[in-house]
Amino acid sequence: MNSRFSPKKNAPSGLLLLFILFSNLIFAHTITGMVVDTDDRPLKDVYVLHVKTGKHTHTNAKGYFSLNDVDEGDELRFSKLGYSAFAKAITDESEVLQIVLEDAPIDLDAISLTNDVDVLNTITQADLEVNPVTSSQEVLRAVPGLFIGQHAGGGKAEQLFLRGFDIDHGTDVAISVDGMPVNMVSHAHGQGYADLHFVIPETIENISYGKGSYDKAVGNFATAGHVDFRTMDYVRENVISSEIGDFNYQRYVGLVQVLDNSNTSAYVATEYLTFDGPFDSPQNFDRINLFGKLNYISDSGNELGVSISHFDSEWDASGQIPQRAVDRGLIGRFGAIDDTEGGETSRTSVNINYDMQVSDNETFSTHLYYSKYDFLLFSNFTFFLEDPINGDQIRQRESRDLAGLDAAYTYTTQLADYKLDLTAGIRLRNDRTEGSELSRTLNRRTTLENIQLGDINETNTSGFVGATWYVNDFLIDAGLRLERFKFTYKDALTTLYDTQAQTETALLPKLNFNYRVNDDFQLYLKNGVGFHSNDTRVVLQETADDILPKSYGSDLGAIWKPTNRIIVNAALWYLFLEQEFVYVGDAGIVEPSGETERYGYDLGLRYQLTDHLFFDGNLNYAHARAINEPDGADLIPLAPKFTSTGGLSLKDWNGFNAGFRYRYIGDRPANEDNSIVAPGYFVSDLNVNYDISNNLRLGVAVQNLFDVEWNETQFATESRLQNEAAPVEEIHFTPGTPFFIRGLLQYRF
Template identity: 25%
Template sequence: MPQRTPMYRFSICLLTLAAAAAAQDDAKPKDEAPVIPVLHQSVVVQGSPVEVTIDRRNGEVVQKTLFSRDDQIFHILDAGINAGQHEGGAKSVEIRRFGFNLDHGGVSGGLKVLTDGVGQNQATQGHGQGYLGSLKSLSPELIKEVNLINGPFSAEYGDFSGLGVVHILTRDTMPDELTFRMQGGSYDTARGFFSYSPTLQNTDALFAYEGSFSNGPFLNPLGYRRDNVTANVTQRIGERRQVAMKFNAGRADSYSSGQLPVDEIIAGRLSPYGAVNPTNGIKQWNGTLAGYLRQEGENGQVWKVDAFVGRSLFDHFMDFTFYLNDPVNGDAFQQHDSRLQQGANVQYLRPHKFLGMTGYLSTGANFHANQINVGLYPRVDRVPTGVASRAQADITNGAGYVQENFSLLQGKLLLGGGLRFDAFRFDLADRVDPLGSGVQSAGRWQPKASASYTPSHRVPLTVFANYGRGISTSDARAIVKNPQMERVATTDFTQAGVAFRSGRFGAQVAGFHIARSNEQVYIPDDGTIEFKGPSRSYGFETKASVELNRFVAFNGGITKVTNAFYLGTPRVYVDSAPHFVANAGVTLSGWRSWSGSLRMRAIDHYRLDGEDASVVASGHTVFDLWVSRRVSRNIDFHVGVDNLLGRFYYETQNYFESRLQGEEPMARIHATPGYGRTITVGMTLKLRRK
């Protein structure tokens, strides 16, 4: 067991004293707009009537943090999410939540991530089911709001939502016509952001560009270059209608260290920032064009319609096992994904009265289609030497849903229920083995239910319970080649607890039970995902937030998984995810032109083998700091220090068999080192305040 440092114990004491989660939201439930609490928590937030927030934090945490990596957005969301780089610096993050390893977001129930209604999880991706690499094109300065749902409690969301939803909404306009940000710092890091947002009558518009470069702390320079372009035009037609068009495109190119054998690092034969294969890395670009229509009625009803089309090209150069399978040329391979996708969503919201109760109806439909050229190729350096697998996969998903919330007993009792149905069609044309081609289909119902009771409005204590069934699909290639296998896994998520909110203080304690119908396992021979046996996970969460005064706020939380295992005998445990995730943050806002935030994130050591408890990953505690000073009306100066205490730690760790050149095969832990102390300095120039 790793030694607990005094700073670690101090931070955990802070979290324990803070108790549990919830939020600062001064608005009380109103009969004409009932809300079901404890479903959502938000950063910067306005909630709709059916999406009340339980955690409200200052938007400056997002707007003024000096981001240098695309995965850092998850570090400030908290919510029991542990995210870390899988191969060093530029690849998509590996996500762990509620005792499950979600890989890159799409397995073991999944964490559904959307940007302005466009799903970011890519099904049947070359790099794994539900890949989140498109988030590299998100510029943090453009984030307006982030809504978090702890589980599959909303009927609005389908595939990959089993362990929660992160919905990111971006700005339609900027507060200043011109915004410039320049930053630079450790590891040859440089980043620039520019936006132009003109002042127009009845129209919000913006154009933004972001470019960044970093070599990281690695001996083999990362060479990570990223360029993003974003544009938006929103036209208000009268008082109740608005139409918008949004465009986003990005490219990314880098090398990476790969996951390194920990035993070689401990023996001193390999630097933790070295590389076994220096040719690993990524090349990708993506673009999305989306249109939005919102129409409000005289009685509060709302129609929302949106549609999008996206194109992406992705190549990932990897080497996990080194010389295990090919002692001469090595096991390096290239994953390829060329994708065209289309989608549309329709939603209708309506407040109403029913048998003396106040209700709020939400109903809608979703459509999503993918056409994917996906392949796996052995390689030497970055040159393919053959074809391991190659296929054209077409996936179509249609869904409909309805959700109703009611307020009774003058708002003391809130009841909610919903139902969703998703239908899938998987069409595969195998370019290597035509006999592996075919068409399969699947469909699943997903019920939702929630209730909360406040005995007295004079006592701000609420007892609540939420239930939802979420789904996650398997890889289309595995489904078609193995028609007998399960095609859609279900996640039954139950949460119950108590929330307290009074003045500037809010807290919540909740227990959870998660029943997964099937777990998912990666098949390295063809890069697909297949299902294995059912599993269970249970534990509790505590969260708290308090505004100490109008300048300083504190928030913290703990997610503790008490057990996670597969059904059956002998007992096999779910591995590769921490059972303890903690966060805490102190935020300073608007004090004599100063703003800042000190944040902590921590995980415990966790098992990497379901049957051998001695194979464990080390935990870590990391502190990040940013400070911002308004120098003048138009200029802000920023300083950020990631990993403030300079602690060495591993972001992700995995256990599997590999072989180094000239040695015998062995099962070992492979890890990706976290960045050391990283100092970034930046300046923001804002002109023509609106």
């Protein structure tokens, strides 16, 4: 169906109408209006383009927009992914436009190469519409180039790989949900630990991401990149679904809209998951998620979002196993050396966002959040290397209060008759961790020795200023960010009470360019200075002059639409780090790596073969080296060289939705001289869903369709088995899931 123009439908309130008309008297040739969907619901972030000048704007939370220097006869175009585009010729400059956009199937033809810094996110949004996520792993895999692996029974945060980084659980990628940080500073298990299992995947509406340290509004952890997941403001359809599969897999999800009127919407979502996995010792994984969100939009377009979530999880784990134990027949691929590993974790959060339209030219946003977080993990990586009698099991534990505040102001003006956005923002984050512990234990019950025990108080204050100048098809985005940290540690193992503290500051400039060559081709150059953050205990133990070592990066890229239904994106990139301090929570030690450099390329393709059939593929290459090490001994362990993801997707065809997805990672060096290699793998998944009616859906999903034998996560580890006389260093791995099928029954109302 085509979008339509409705001059009387959904008229604004009297006060707002007077404001709009008064604005038109003051600012000549200013066109204002609102955009809604067919249910009269305001549409936010609709792209409004003035065809003649190339100037553009976006609708606010109430669907309102304002665009200057529009004359009679000029054409405005309105577009938003998932809706039919609409064009309107201006016949009366004083007219308040009322635009209605109708739902439309996803079509790559609708994606415009707009002159925006984050145009790549529109492509990712299309991916998310075509391939909706249903697990925490799929949430992360939706980001092009971000590769993940799980290695502790499903309850532990995933291991991340991006741009030649083994990011562990989050050291070099900043992850947030509705602006609330997920990464945990100075975590008991490791710096930047980012556990996304508190997110119910069906609530994710869009994903905003960036690679490199180029965004002035993002600071800590964003060395390789940053990702922000946004939850939906309202539920279009209530959903109740159940999944049952192999290995005692069960998952139940509910999303219900509880309030929906012209200004306010609210919904609740729940998830329960239990799974034993393919392991000889069942992992007894059990997780429950509760989530509620309220969204209020005032008549003037100010928006308030409040969400509350609670997450609780516990599991047993078989841990990483040595290859030699499998080769000798001591255990099978899904066996264990120490099956008493496992853990439990919980997170309760309150997240508040408020966006205010101060005037036609000014916006102000504030963000408050608080999380109560608890973590307990038992691991055994070296078995009997340190203690040949009791074994090497360790316990990591912490209880954390995390609170923060963000505020940002944007002023839009003109410079040489071109749009100029001036921005400024501040951020305050405080983490207080009580009883951050690393201890040696036996069978989860007996504490043999406290290795580290203390309280952490880490405060991060930051601010940024920036300017984005739109000169026809050319964009210049410049910014400067200031980061200041205060690290405080109270060591509970010392005889005398002692508080250790240290502060450090970093100044980080950014400069980005974007050039829209034509409607189908765009070039960009991004540059920025970031930093590699450190654990509080690293800072207090190390005597390095620079305890916030910097990173320097650049991206040169292009986006091209050779046809209406093909989109190609490519980038060459480079990244230099002054230092890579790593706090190894498993051992309570510091591992500085010295200077490193990485460079490579990203290549992506989106191809809509028919109205219903889509192909997407991503190929990523990275060359990662330590600079001051001799040739042949300068490799960065576990840094991925080649990764690729993609697949075919069928969308809304005669009641069917389906997807065939693959992921590939090449062989990687597991140590500095490549004498130990982590083998790569190619794994495929399949899902097929059929809508029996408008309300009922049946589905089936298969992981590892071809039942390949693969290692999901791998490490070069020195360990000793109980009967061995000497330790051995070799690959230790978590086996990847074999052929795994599950069924879906979903009811929508």
